[in-house]
Amino acid sequence: MTAPVAMHMSDGLLNTPTTVLFLGVAVIGVAIAAVKARADLDDRAAPMAGLVAAFVFATQMLNFPVLAGVSGHLLGGALAAILVGPWVGALCVSIVLVVQALLFSDGGLTALGANITNMALIGTAAGFGVALALKRLAARGKAGLVAVSFIAALVNTVVAALGFVIEFAIGGDAAFSLGTVAATVLGVHVLIGIGEGVITALTVGAVAAARPDLVYLLRGTAKPLELRGKAAA
Template sequence: MKDVHVPDGFIDAPVSIAAGAVAVAGVAVALRGARRELDDRTAPLAGLTAAFVFAAQMLNFPVASGTSGHLLGGTLAAILVGPYTGILCVSVVLLMQGLLFADGGLTALGVNITNMALVTVAVGYGLFRLLLRVLPRTRASVAGASFAAAVVSVPAAAVSFTLIYALGGTTDISLGKVAGAMIGVHVLIGIGEAVITAVTVSSVLAVRPDLVYGARGLIKPLELRTGAPVRPAGDAGPAEPSRA
């Protein structure tokens, strides 16, 4: 296992700097937002989640001939500890990988944070919430939504990389080729991402459902339903309006 993230020299200096600015802004917003997600109990959990993402990123799994993939972890971290904290978890992992393990170029840190922290969390967690809105409020739904959100988050990061490459790639390869190859292989990697994400979320749900940020609404509505089953939100309305 060598460089698993964007190294130095793929993206030119101006676009690397611009991506750095995007990353700094994103992390600043996340620092503000994370305050609302973190307390005496969830702060240690978030540290452990970052450590888990680091560990899981070491585990490259084969996806096609001569190609491997590894967890990005944005969707997983966001579901476990909240989207803002999730961004920070992945950013800390990327920072430590760049500084300690020579993985991911230091000039490309902004590109890597943008793709693997900001985009994966925005797409993955956004989709996760949307799905939970329409799915029944069960643990199986949380697992299924985790899976689907994680699948999509990985090609989304690949698309984001392709866009950044289009703006500032140091080589002159046709964008269609780059996009096609990047998205193709990352759909496969996304399946691995989804399996790891769904298994991890389900495991935590099984032992400590109260610790899963993304499942917090799960328990309360169930109580509500037993209390007052006859009054749903009211958008569908009563089937037969009694206008006698």
């Protein structure tokens, strides 16, 4: 199983100023998402948000080593954004990363800021941006929605990996050349992105078939119920 995001970094991979910088970026981003999410999170959406978070959590458990201190895995940001919206989605992925770091020791505590920036903020934003741009295709039918989910998840994974490369360029250890890092990380994440795209497409397709009312991306696209004859009271 996989989720959409690029990578977890462990402690000690980035230097302290970079760590602090991206911690600040993450805190501001999550605070904005928390404010915006309030409008989206009603009683019906709360269990969906919790389940999306749990699902992303489960899929992020599969890790592949990419470089020393870096592992790649599914990210889940596109899945979260399509099902619960970008704000709640970013919150869900952030929560997954925080709980993983605190309870499961996955990803360094000090790299949390950079990890949240990549996977929860950049990745989710990219995935949702793609999905929004292709919304008309997604609203056309199941095949369209599945295709859009796949593309959004693939873009999400690669863009999140790109975020990591930028952070590494700013404050990474100079033992690796930037070119090697970029090529390795992006190459691996194109492959992961395809896996991620398949899982996201399967999941979104199943949800849209059973409960289209739960898919955030499809809000406002449902055809109004057609009433024939005026006798119905």
